[in-house]
Amino acid sequence: MSDTAHIEVTVNGRHRSLDVAVHHSLLDALRDDLRLTGAKECCLVGECGACTVIMDGRTVDSCLVLAVEADGAEITTVEGLSPDGVLTPLQQAFLDRGAAQCGFCIPGQLMSAEAFLRDTPNPTREAVEEAIAGNLCRCGGYEQILDAILVAAAAGRP
Amino acid sequence: MHTFAYLRPDTVAEAVAILEAHGPDARILAGGTDLVIRLRDGSATPAVVVDLKRIAALAPGIREEAGRLAISATTVMTDISADPLVRRHFGALADAASVVGSVQIRNRATLAGNICNASPAADTAPALLVYDATVVAEGPAGSRRIPIDAFFVRSGVTTLARGELVTAIELPIPAARRGAVHERRTRRRGHDLASVTVCCCVDQTRVTRLAYGSVGPRPVLFTDDTGTLANPSADPAERTAILERMFAGASPSARSMRASPEYRLAMLRVLGARALAGAIERLAAGSD
Secondary structure, three states: OOOEEEEEEEEOOEEEEEEEEOOOEHHHHHHHHOOOOOOOOOOOOOOOOOOEEEEOOEEEEHHHOEHHHHOOOEEEOHHHOOOOOOOOHHHHHHHHOOOOOOOOOHHHHHHHHHHHHHHOOOOOHHHHHHHOOOOOOOOOOHHHHHHHHHHHHHOOOO | OOOOEEEOOOOHHHHHHHHHHHHHHEEEEOOOOOHHHHHHHOOOOOOEEEEOOOOHHHOOOEEEEOOEEEEEOOOEHHHHHHOHHHHHHOHHHHHHHOOOOOHHHHOOOEHHHHHHOOOOOOOOHHHHHHOOOEEEEEEOOEEEEEEHHHOEEEOOEEOOOOOOEEEEEEEEOOOOOEEEEEEEEEOOOOOOOEEEEEEEEEEOOOOEEEEEEOOOOOOEEEEEOOOOOOOOOOOHHHHHHHHHHHHOOOOOOOOOOOOOHHHHHHHHHHHHHHHHHHHHHHHHHOOO
């Protein structure tokens, strides 16, 4: 038996009306209810960042947000970065720099980088390191990921 | 995840009534960066979760009033570390808030949640201790103000009574100039819990306040009002003796996996001396 709650959210620009179990996370709602499987389930304790999405303009670990807390919020997932299928300069830089190895962490890395570059157009490498400190890459592709984010920043748009 | 009833009161009075009715079966949800983990791993099994984020009186905000800076209960670390008033008057708190977890955690984690969890490793606790913060709590008997040093008991335990919740944390804006520094040791750079966390504040009247955490069941504060610590050219043996008395309050657990007690005690001395030197420097430079 579990309580449910009705929530209204805007996900990737589209209004969604959902009934969610109150003990389900935003990540559960995105993946299981909305079938948006870009955000990944991994550590479930807010350390790896694979589930990172942008909520009301700020990155969150969606595994640590209850779905019901997102009621009224605006969410962007990795699927929302290029709705028309044309990669953003940031995504293209990840491809060009070989930043994606196994790829599992990349949706989270992209969302952290996207939110960071919106606020910090001309970052130092050190600032980028801090910005993605909450996104682990088990392939150890950090150098390529940092390069890609700096390339996108230099190109002037996330 | 453990199931529970989710309640989203509109007023502090409603929240207090719920907390009073359910006692230990209710848990407060602010940022959720600790609670949701505990709901998932089963170490917290409340019947009721009370979300404070729709209570207008607790909305995120930092405001100056009557010589104090008041930080509301749902204000997150990102906003605290970026706030111009916090940075101007309470620089070490801004620094401490800026190293809590990762960006994603700081975007959700609240200062009130940090102190209510009463983790011995809470990054913001030493800064709140040296800045002489007051916790404003609302409960069935009304509002009361708790000095931060009388708030922490041990890991996970505070002096909040049944039905009470923290509505704000207040910091007195100082009359005298001062310098303060926050230092921490972690296993890795980036995102980690502190193995030792220290804050030191020296003011114009030569009072030194030093607080540290993650080396015992609760963060602790020591004050030197002899002027000896604040004076870099005082007798080094005397200064060391005072610092040693301060560090004697540390009793790190041998069970923690982050660092051994020996390492923590050694690093406490290093970071304590560093924070003291930094605080004196900042005071001399005229920047808090």
